Amino acid sequence: MKSKKKVIVFLLFICSVFTMRAQNIQLDKKLLYKVIDGDSLYLHIFQPKVSKKPTAAIVFFFGGGWVSGNPKQFYQQSKYFASRGMLAISAEYRIKNTHGTTPLECVEDGKSAIRWVREHAKEFNIDPNKIVAAGGSAGGHVALSTSVIEGFENKNENLSISAIPNAVVAYNPVSDTTKKGYGANKLVGREKEISPVHQLKKGLPPMLLFHGTKDKTVPFENASRFTKIANELGNDCKLVSVENVGHGFFNGDFFRKGGGNKYYNLTTYDTDVFLKKLGYVKGKPTLFRELxxxxxxxxxxxxxxxxxxxxxxxxxxxxxxxxxxxxxxxxxxxxxxxxxxxxxxxxxxxxxxxxxxxxxxxxxxxxxxxxxxxxxxxxxxxxxxxxxxxxxxxxxxxxxxxxxxxxxxxxxxxxxxxxxxxxxxxxxxxxxxxxxxxxxxxxxxxxxxxxxxxxxxxxxxxxxxxxxxxxxxxxxxxxxxxxxxxxx
CATH class of the missing domain: 3.40.50.1110 (SGNH hydrolase)
Known part of the structure; x- marks a missing residue:
């Protein structure tokens, strides 16, 4: 009986330790990947356990309307996928409030980040053909753009190395930058240049999109239309419709304190399943979908x-x-x-x-x-x-x-x-x-x-x-x- 009590106390201790860690997630290191116009941009790295075989990598881009935001938005997801054996990264990119930039520079930086990760694949022990671009809202737009939008490359980089990811995961992403979507007022006269839904073509990497049916910032219709057109062109694009939720629902307790992990669990679980089908992770997800x-x-x-x-x-x-x-x-x-x-x-x-x-x-x-x-x-x-x-x-x-x-x-x-x-x-x-x-x-x-x-x-x-x-x-x-x- 005493030993049984000790086991229960130990399990409760482990549970409390896990909770404390979840509230204070720490990255492993930051690495400089780009210097432009005097601004330094870093990748926030979460490393998996040492593996003999090269692992997959996932690069997250935060949201904030290309105006604000920070990489901590995806620390919780990064920590999770690192625990699943991937190199997980939450990337900085230029934003208006800090750097005085437009959405066009955000697209360029997204491509720079994917290219840099692929270029340094060997030293990170990752497979250069298993790199995922992911992000939420404006960061979801950046992730989509790395696979869909042509041009907007930094000419000082090694352009022989592709900036196109091998898969994309986007959480309530901006997929239409015209008046039918979000961001037209920030791209006056150039609304369609970096509008993913207007640049769709054949041969895109597999994509997984999440969108709340009650999103008042980025219309749900945009995600539905993007998915429909992408699949009509022969691409593999899946949309997970999340009922009765609005914008930014995918954030967990670490970034949006007090909201709980219900939709973080749902989206992370489905992302895990998506990546397993691609051969990027193994085994079952280590969290519950229906929290x-x-x-x-x-x-x-x-x-x-x-x-x-x-x-x-x-x-x-x-x-x-x-x-x-x-x-x-x-x-x-x-x-x-x-x-x-x-x-x-x-x-x-x-x-x-x-x-x-x-x-x-x-x-x-x-x-x-x-x-x-x-x-x-x-x-x-x-x-x-x-x-x-x-x-x-x-x-x-x-x-x-x-x-x-x-x-x-x-x-x-x-x-x-x-x-x-x-x-x-x-x-x-x-x-x-x-x-x-x-x-x-x-x-x-x-x-x-x-x-x-x-x-x-x-x-x-x-x-x-x-x-x-x-x-x-x-x-x-x-x-x-x-x-x-x-x-x-």
């Missing part, structure tokens, strides 16, 4: 540790995030009314597939619910306010994602005998039993959401109580396992 995002919302019993242990229990098919706040209430006028704090805003941004809501322990404190001077705009009793705010909370998560699965959790038991002198502990226990828990159960029936009766599940866990209200580390492990079994 399930879980938001844990509540007070100190959520903030403590149970979400961390829940992640370990559920595994990498899930992404669990902790949005708990010590002292939080649903009623207003307390130290931390949940609807007014950052944890609430962050939980909405996360766009969860599952939301676990556990409030009531602090709402049951007479210090708040019996205070006649408690500042609140609600016209009614504290009990009515608790229910009203709970319903608003559920509605806000449903508004963000109508398919969100809501779980309402009754509060943890309170053990008076553990700490009988703790402020209002007897009164809080009475309030929990008399009105808080009944209201939570009532809400679950009225809103047709799933009830997890934590109060009942943990009623025999007295030995894990630290102060009558909170649990020990082992107690939160038990709680996480019980909740996990209810949702898995």
């Amino acid at each position: 399930i995002q879980v938001a844990c919302v509540g007070d100190s019993n959520t903030k403590a540790q149970y979400p961390q242990f829940l992640q370990g229990f559920l595994g990498k098919e899930y992404q669990v995030k902790n949005f708990g706040k010590g002292g939080a209430t649903l009623i207003d006028g307390s130290n931390f009314p949940y609807a007014k704090i950052n944890e609430y805003k962050k939980s909405i941004k996360f766009g969860s597939d599952i939301v676990l809501i556990m409030f009531g322990t602090n709402d049951a404190n007479p210090k708040w619910f019996l205070d006649p001077k408690r500042p609140t705009k609600f016209n009614g009793s504290a009990k009515e306010e608790f229910k009203s705010e709970y319903l608003k909370l559920i509605k806000s998560y449903k508004k963000k994602n109508k398919n969100t699965q809501i779980y309402v959790l009754t509060p943890m038991p309170i053990w008076v005998e553990k700490n009988p002198k703790k402020e209002f502990i007897k009164e809080r226990k009475e309030a929990l039993n008399n009105w808080v828990i009944p209201i939570v159960k009532e809400i679950s029936l009225e809103q047709d959401v799933t009830l997890i009766d934590v109060h009942q599940l943990m009623k025999k866990s007295f030995k894990f109580s630290k102060d009558g209200v909170h649990l020990t580390k082992d107690g939160y492990k038990v709680l996480a396992k019980k909740i996990g079994k209810e949702i898995k």
Whole structure:
């Protein structure tokens, strides 16, 4: 039994280490690949494990409308594909805000980057015939342009070395730079010169495109039309339509903090499968395509540790995030009314597939619910306010994602005998039993959401109580396992 516990603790440790690393991804090195007009451009390198055979390489170009942006946008993807055995690169290129350039120079720099990587293939131990150009938005345009657009070469480079990649992956790319697409105002009089959809031809490298059906920046129609024409010309071009998402959806938690990895996982998984078919990677993807995002919302019993242990229990098919706040209430006028704090805003941004809501322990404190001077705009009793705010909370998560699965959790038991002198502990226990828990159960029936009766599940866990209200580390492990079994 002891050895089993040690294994569980070790796995949880590994999980926490992985999470910390994901939040602070570091490149292996930067290499200068181009100097032009006094500007130095670098490749941000992520190296795979040493291989006897030459590996494939993938070069990512960041988005930002050819105006702004930085290579960190693709650090998360680069780290992943390096772990899959490819040399992964996130490339700098000239942009308007920094270099005063136009989209034309961006295309040139994209070609320079692919050419430089191919020219140095031997020293990087890569196969010069397995180089992928990839990118998002304007960077997706750069990636497409390296394979489609002729000209715009730097004459000071060795033009006998091809700048055409062997495959292309583009995430919500700009594929039409006329008024039907994006960027016409930046290319007045030259709108079609670097418009990929207007330069399509036979014999292009295989392509994989991703596009959100609700993209308001780069119309989904552009990607659909590009794919149709490319295939009619005999090329291999696949479009993955991602329903109900807008522009930039493919970014993960590293670059777009707080949004979760749902669509990063989806696009990275499909990219992995695409590259495997080409023979650029081996084995199965090491992440799940359909990542399930879980938001844990509540007070100190959520903030403590149970979400961390829940992640370990559920595994990498899930992404669990902790949005708990010590002292939080649903009623207003307390130290931390949940609807007014950052944890609430962050939980909405996360766009969860599952939301676990556990409030009531602090709402049951007479210090708040019996205070006649408690500042609140609600016209009614504290009990009515608790229910009203709970319903608003559920509605806000449903508004963000109508398919969100809501779980309402009754509060943890309170053990008076553990700490009988703790402020209002007897009164809080009475309030929990008399009105808080009944209201939570009532809400679950009225809103047709799933009830997890934590109060009942943990009623025999007295030995894990630290102060009558909170649990020990082992107690939160038990709680996480019980909740996990209810949702898995």
